[in-house]
Ligand SMILES: Nc1ncnc2c1ncn2[C@@H]1O[C@H](COP(=O)(O)OP(=O)(O)O)[C@@H](O)[C@H]1O
C-alpha cells in the first residue's frame with residue numbers, strides 16, 4: 353500500500369529534527385532512506401509508524417489519513433535497529449505474538465498460528481531455531497526473526513530502521529541480497545533506513561537522501577549517482593574529488609588544461625573513475641605524480657599528488673580496473689598526465 | 700597510559716600475581732575477623748533470642764505465642780502487611796513506569812521524593828502523621844467530629860507503614876527499566892497489542908524477579924517497622940501493638956518468654972526473607 357507524507361515537521365525543543373518532508377512511496381516499492389547519522393531518519397520512520405507525534409503534516413497510508421491513529425491501530429510492521437525481540441519468549445512465541453494479541457474475533461486458532469509461524473520461519477530460513485531464546489541467536493539471526501515477527505501480522509507497510517547496522521560486513525552483504533529477494537517475493541511497500549550509501553544503492557529501487565531533516569534528493573540509484581542535485585549528495589554518494597576553482601586549485605587545473613570554470617558553478621566534483629591517467633616522460637608539464645595505490649578488489653584506487661606547488665595539497669584519487677592499471681606499468685613516483693572526463697559543478 | 704607503554708613480559712605478570720596474593724596469615728586473619736564479627740553481632744543475638752524464647756520450655760513458648768495479646772499483635776502485623784504491600788507494589792510499578800517511560804517536568808524531583816522515607820528518621824515520619832491526624836493536628840477537629848480514629852489506631856499504623864515502605868519496589872524497578880529501555884514495548888504496540896496486553900505480556904515478565912525482590916523487602920520492612928509505628932500506635936495492648944511493638948511492651952513488663960517468643964517469629968521472618976532474597980538474586984543473575 354502506498355505511503356504519502358505531506359509536509360511533515362518535527363521539533364525536539366528548539367531543535368528542528370525534520371523540516372517540511374514530502375515523500376510519496378508507491379505501492380509495492382522498496383525505498384531507501386539514506387543520510388548521515390543524526391539527520392532524522394529514525395525520527396521520520398517513527399512518525400510514520402506512530403511511535404512519535406508530528407508537530408505538523410499528515411501521514412497518509414493507502415489514501416487513509418493515519419496521523420491521529422495510535423501505533424497499534426496503524427498496522428505497520430516495524431523492524432527496530434536493535435531487534436527489540438521479546439527476550440523472555442522463544443523465537444516461535446516472538447513471531448506468534450502479533451497473532452496472539454489480536455482481538456478474539458480476529459484471532460486465528462492455535463493450529464493456524466503454528467502453521468503461519470513455521471512458514472514465516474521457513475521464509476527467513478530459521479525454522480530450526482524456533483525453540484531458542486533471542487540471546488541464543490547471532491545478530492543476523494535475530495534480525496531475521498525480527499523481520500518474521502513484523503511480517504506475521506501482514507502489515508500494510510514495512511519499516512526497517514538500519515536493519516543491518518549492527519552486523520559485521522560479510523553478514524550484511526548476504527542479508528542485503530536476501531532482503532532484496534524477499535521484497536521481490538512479497539511486494540510489501542517498504543522503507544529501509546541506512547547511513548550506508550552502498551547498502552542503499554544495492555537494496556532499493558529508489559533512494560531518498562536526507563540531511564539535517566530535509567530531503568536533498570530522491571530518485572533511482574543511478575539518477576542520484578550520475579546527477580547529484582547538490583554538493584552534499586555528490587559528496588555523500590560515493591567518493592569524489594573536490595576542486596574549488598576560486599581558490600587554490602584554479603591554477604593547477606588550468607595549467608594542466610583539465611577544467612575551465614563553468615557557468616554552473618565554481619566547485620567541481622570529479623568521480624575517481626572519471627580521471628584517466630597516462631604515464632609521461634615530460635617532467636616539466638606533468639600535472640601530477642603517482643604516490644601510492646590500493647587494491648579494492650576489481651578496482652585499483654590511485655593516489656596522486658599535484659605537481660603545482662601553489663595548489664592545495666589534498667591528494668587526488670583516480671580509479672581504474674585492475675588489468676588496465678597493470679598495462680600502464682606505473683610505479684611510485686612516476687609523473688603522469690591526466691584527463692578529466694566529466695565533472696559536476698556546484699556553487 | 701603509563702602501563703600500556705610498558706612491554707608485557709612474563710616476569711611482570713608473575714610478580715603482579717604475587718602482589719595480589721597477600722601472605723597466608725593476612726588472608727586468614729582478615730577472614731577470621733569477618734567471621735567473628737558476623738558471629739558476635741548476628742549469630743550470638745539470634746541464638747540468644749531462641750535460647751531465651753525456649754528458656755522455660757516448649758510449653759511456655761507455645762502459651763506465650765497463643766496468648767490473646769500476642770495473637771492480636773500477629774493479626775495486626777499481618778493486616779498491615781496485607782494492605783500496605785499490594786498498595787506499595789502498585790505504587791512502585793506506576794511510579795517506575797512514569798519515571799522511566801515518560802518525559803515530564805519535575806521528573807527528577809519525583810525521583811528524589813521517592814527516596815524521602817529512606818532519608819528521614821522513621822520517628823519523624825511517624826510524627827508527621829501525628830501532626831496531621833492527631834487530636835491537636837491539622838485534621839484533628841474534623842476527624843473527632845466525624846468520630847474517625849487514625850492516630851492510636853490501626854489506620855495510623857497502616858498509613859505510617861505505607862509511607863515508610865513505599866520506596867522499596869520503585870527503587871528496584873527504576874534502574875532495571877531504565878537499562879532495558881522501551882523498545883520491546885514499542886515492538887509489542889506496533890504488532891497491535893493494547894497497552895494492558897503489552898504491560899502484562901512484555902513488561903511484567905521482564906521485571907518480575909526485580910519486582911518480587913522489591914515486594915519481599917517491602918514486606919519485611921512492613922512487618923518489622925518499629926520507629927514510625929511506635930509513634931502513631933499508642934501501644935495499646937491487644938489493640939494497636941504490632942509484633943515489634945509487642946516485643947518491646949512484653950520486655951518492659953519483664954515477660955521475657957513472651958518478648959523473645961515474639962522476637963523469634965520476627966527472626967524467622969528475617970531468615971525466610973534472606974533465603975528468598977538470595978534465591979531471587981540468583982534467579983535474576985541467571986535470567
Ligand atoms: N527524543 C528526542 N529528544 C531530543 N532529541 C532527539 C530525540 N530523538 C532524536 N533526537 C535528535 O534528533 C536528531 C535526529 O535523530 P534520529 O532521527 O535518531 O537520527 P538518525 O536516525 O538519522 O541517526 C538527532 O540530532 C537527535 O539527537
Ligand SMILES: [Mg+2]
Pocket residue numbers: 393394395514
Ligand atoms: Mg537512527
